[in-house]
Amino acid sequence: MSDFPTGGVAVVGGTGPQGKGLAYRLARAGHPVVLGSRDADRAADASGELRSLPGVAAPVDGASNEDAVRGAATVLLAVPYQGHAELVASLADALAGKLVVSCVNPLGFDKGGPYGLSVAAGSAAEEAAGLVPSAVVVGAFHHLAAPLLLDPEADLSHEDVLVCGDDADAKARVLVLAADVTGGRAVDAGRLRLAAQLEPLTAVLISVNKRYKTRSGVALTGLTPAAVKEEVA
Amino acid sequence: MSDFPTGGVAVVGGTGPQGKGLAYRLARAGHPVVLGSRDADRAADASGELRSLPGVAAPVDGASNEDAVRGAATVLLAVPYQGHAELVASLADALAGKLVVSCVNPLGFDKGGPYGLSVAAGSAAEEAAGLVPSAVVVGAFHHLAAPLLLDPEADLSHEDVLVCGDDADAKARVLVLAADVTGGRAVDAGRLRLAAQLEPLTAVLISVNKRYKTRSGVALTGLTPAAVKEEVA
Numbered sequence: 001m002s003d004f005p006t007g008g009v010a011v012v013g014g015t016g017p018q019g020k021g022l023a024y025r026l027a028r029a030g031h032p033v034v035l036g037s038r039d040a041d042r043a044a045d046a047s048g049e050l051r052s053l054p055g056v057a058a059p060v061d062g063a064s065n066e067d068a069v070r071g072a073a074t075v076l077l078a079v080p081y082q083g084h085a086e087l088v089a090s091l092a093d094a095l096a097g098k099l100v101v102s103c104v105n106p107l108g109f110d111k112g113g114p115y116g117l118s119v120a121a122g123s124a125a126e127e128a129a130g131l132v133p134s135a136v137v138v139g140a141f142h143h144l145a146a147p148l149l150l151d152p153e154a155d156l157s158h159e160d161v162l163v164c165g166d167d168a169d170a171k172a173r174v175l176v177l178a179a180d181v182t183g184g185r186a187v188d189a190g191r192l193r194l195a196a197q198l199e200p201l202t203a204v205l206i207s208v209n210k211r212y213k214t215r216s217g218v219a220l221t222g223l224t225p226a227a228v229k230e231e232v233a
Numbered sequence: 234m235s236d237f238p239t240g241g242v243a244v245v246g247g248t249g250p251q252g253k254g255l256a257y258r259l260a261r262a263g264h265p266v267v268l269g270s271r272d273a274d275r276a277a278d279a280s281g282e283l284r285s286l287p288g289v290a291a292p293v294d295g296a297s298n299e300d301a302v303r304g305a306a307t308v309l310l311a312v313p314y315q316g317h318a319e320l321v322a323s324l325a326d327a328l329a330g331k332l333v334v335s336c337v338n339p340l341g342f343d344k345g346g347p348y349g350l351s352v353a354a355g356s357a358a359e360e361a362a363g364l365v366p367s368a369v370v371v372g373a374f375h376h377l378a379a380p381l382l383l384d385p386e387a388d389l390s391h392e393d394v395l396v397c398g399d400d401a402d403a404k405a406r407v408l409v410l411a412a413d414v415t416g417g418r419a420v421d422a423g424r425l426r427l428a429a430q431l432e433p434l435t436a437v438l439i440s441v442n443k444r445y446k447t448r449s450g451v452a453l454t455g456l457t458p459a460a461v462k463e464e465v466a
Contacts, residue, residue, distance in 0.1 A: 112424050145455075159454050162437065190440030191345050197433045204395065204430050207423030208453060217454040220438075221392050222378075222447040 008032035009177070010072035012065045012079060012091065015039075015046040018103060019078030021149025022141055022181060025156075028055045029180035035060070036068030043068070054152045069094040074101065074173070076141070081106035081117060081124055088131045096134045099170050101177070102195065103141040104128075105202040113207050116200025123195035125164070138165035138174045139195035141181070142202055145215040149181075157184035159217040164194045185225055241265035242410070243305035245298045245312060245324065248272075248279040251336060252311030254382025255374055255414060258389070261288045262413035268293070269301030276301070287385045302327040307334065307406070309374070314339035314350060314357055321364045329367045332403050334410070335428065336374040337361075338435040346440050349433025356428035358397070371398035371407045372428035374414070375435055378448040382414075390417035392450040397427045418458055 009026055013019040014035025023033045027050060035050070037043035043062030050060045062068075069075050069091055075098050079087055084104055088095070104124035106117040121127035125139040140163040148154040161178035163186055165171040171188060178186035189198060201218070208216045242259055246252040247268025256266045260283060268283070270276035276295030283293045295301075302308050302324055308331050312320055317337055321328070337357035339350040354360035358372040373396040381387040394411035396419055398404040404421060411419035422431060434451070441449045 112426070115424075115426055116430055164437075187441060188444050189437050190444065191348075193345070193348055194437050194440060197349055197430070197437050200430045201434060204397075204422050204427050205453075207427060208420060208456070211421050211423065212456055214455040216456060219452045219454050220441060221450040221452050223441070223445055223449060 008034060008072045009074045009076060010034045010036055010068035011076045012036045012069065012087070013077065014062070014068070015042050016078060016080070017146035017150065019076065020046055020050065021144070021146045022076060022078060022103065023060065024050050024053055024056070025149055025181040026177070027058045027060045030057045031177070031180065032058045033060050034068040034071060035062045036065035037062065038065060040064040040067070066091060066094050069098070072098070074099045074177070076101045076103055077128060078103045084124055085127055085131065088128045092132045095132045098135050099173060100128060100132065100135045100137045101141070101174055102128050102137055102139050105142055105199050107200065107203050107206075113210065114203040116203050119196070122193055123199050125192055125195035125199070129192065136165070136167045136170040137192060138163060138167070138170050139192060139198055140164075140174050140178055142198050143205060143218045144182070145217060148215050156182040158219060159184060160219045161186045162189040162198050162218065163187065164189045164192055164198060166192045185223070187220060187223065241267060241305045242307045242309060243267045243269055243301035244309045245269045245302065245320070246310065247295070247301070248275050249311060249313070250379035250383065252309065253279055253283065254377070254379045255309060255311060255336065256293065257283050257286055257289070258382055258414040259410065260291045260293045263290045264410070264413065265291045266293050267301040267304060268295045269298035270295065271298060273297040273300070299324060299327050302331070305331070307332045307410070309334045309336055310361060311336045311374075317357055318360055318364065321361045325365045328365045331368050332406060333361060333365065333368045333370045334374065334407055335361050335370055335372050338375055338432050340433065340436050340439070346443065347436040349436050352429070355426055356432050358425055358428035358432070362425065369398070369400045369403040370425060371396060371400070371403050372425060372431055373397075373407050373411055375431050376438060376451045377415070378450060381448050389415040391452060392417060393452045394419045395422040395431050395451065396420065397422045397425050397431060399425045418456070420453060420456065
């Protein structure tokens with residue numbers, strides 16, 4: 001795939017904290033966003049909330065998941081893993097041929113805390129790719145804490161967004177989007193199959209959050225900002 | 234388990250780059266170390282190499298894996314995953330009752346690069362715990378690049394060592410060791426089962442290393458050094 005439009009972004013699961021937070025940061029960076037939800041009215045309400053937040057610099061609208069997807073070239077999947085396969089399958093026609101960014105974290109919780117769920121496809125991102133073969137799937141945004149994304153005062157520029165995928169052009173596009181979301185670095189983490197490592201790492205972050213009463217995120221050492229920028233440019 | 238001696242550390246796989254590097258950093262911090270190897274002569278040679286490096290502040294010796302383990306209260310497993318179960322099983326008597334720190338990364342490599350291997354027990358750390366039920370297993374040190382550990386000039390204090398385990402006292406002991414290894418932060422990452430996330434994350438780091446021609450490592454955002462130190466103290 002040689003080119004991706006830089007137009008609007010649809011966020012499937014756009015009324016959940018992760019989806020809404022990513023949408024807010026994208027809109028602040030000037031990307032038109034359409035929040036998708038199973039319930040178009042809820043999506044419209046959530047889009048109104050986002051429009052009232054400081055710094056929004058692009059249109060934010062709400063629609064059904066399917067309408068949101070149909071109107072966008074780039075689609076963020078920001079849904080819980082529970083029900084993920086069914087939802088992606090139900091949107092398969094609309095998702096065909098699109099750039100799909102999987103932000104899904106397959107996690108379980110029990111009295112021992114959070115843990116990574118076993119996923120037959122390897123990862124939620126690979127599961128989506130298997131369900132919509134004509135889409136180009138990239139994994140990203142697994143580790144950004146939703147409350148920080150939604151906090152207008154929170155500076156995320158010290159957090160790395162790790163991006164994985166098998167299509168170089170699609171990955172390059174998502175690296176740009178990711179840098180726009182945080183104002184910091186986006187890192188090419190390798191092949192799509194490494195989503196199997198990125199997704200459940202969130203269980204470690206949640207565990208650390210509980211232990212240290214914080215909102216932790218990921219940064220890699222050994223990378224200069226300049227080196228990463230050069231690669232993205 | 235209420236108390237762990239702070240005496241010498243045995244490093245099973247002490248002639249490999251990861252084991253040798255961890256041993257060097259421990260010896261620099263004043264911990265007596267015994268390198269273990271299948272071949273005691275190779276272990277003796279490697280210990281001589283380490284003694285010649287700058288800053289070594291404690292005895293460094295070499296022995297067979299079994300002798301090394303028998304003489305130490307704390308044992309680092311720093312071996313490749315290939316052959317891990319057989320090796321641990323062969324040392325089970327010697328490992329009984331000890332504090333065992335698993336540094337093992339179950340990784341595969343193919344033309345697509347590195348990837349996390351599927352481990353029936355969940356992780357190498359849990360595999361070791363299953364093979365030696367009387368040992369207390371903690372996971373740590375998965376993400377420190379061996380060439381940096383062995384480079385006397387390399388400053389590792391900006392890297393986080395993520396430590397997981399189910400025994401609070403054992404984990405506290407390893408958090409101290411880990412901070413000694415890097416001179417920086419050690420982070421309580423949660424339950425031992427989260428080794429299933431920490432171990433294969435190394436595949437992402439290796440992928441990033443190749444992409445950006447660096448030696449990457451992990452740091453978490455959202456944790457102040459003070460907060461972590463207070464928890465350790």
